[in-house]
Amino acid sequence: MFEDTSLVIVLLVASLVVNLITMVMVIVLFRKNGMGASRKEGRGGSAQVEAAASTAPVSGIVFCRACGNQYDSTSPACPSCKAVR
Structure with missing residues (x-):
């Protein structure tokens, strides 16, 4: 099916590199915005739900x-x- 295995290897490596770059960018953005795993969530499940519940109707x-x-x-x-x- 794949006669030229070098092309397949190059494409696999390229996709791996793109995925790693994307993952690093997402992690950096999460840390920059304060959305890391150490953030405590309330009973509502998110900060937006808690903020909506604390405001006047x-x-x-x-x-x-x-x-x-x-x-x-x-x-x-x-x-x-x-x-x-």
Whole structure:
């Protein structure tokens, strides 16, 4: 199938070198951004989830599952049918 084994060896070595360079670059970027394995994660699993949980609730519009009316997302129940979210 492969008559010229030197070409196959050159291509394998080239792909290995490219993969090693990519791996080194990823490791350097992870360390530079502080995303190493020593970073402690909270119960949420990521820093983004923890940051979102610690901020105030965002106001928006939601639909009631019972009657379908729109109401403010900070309300605990639908103002029309009083169904709890």
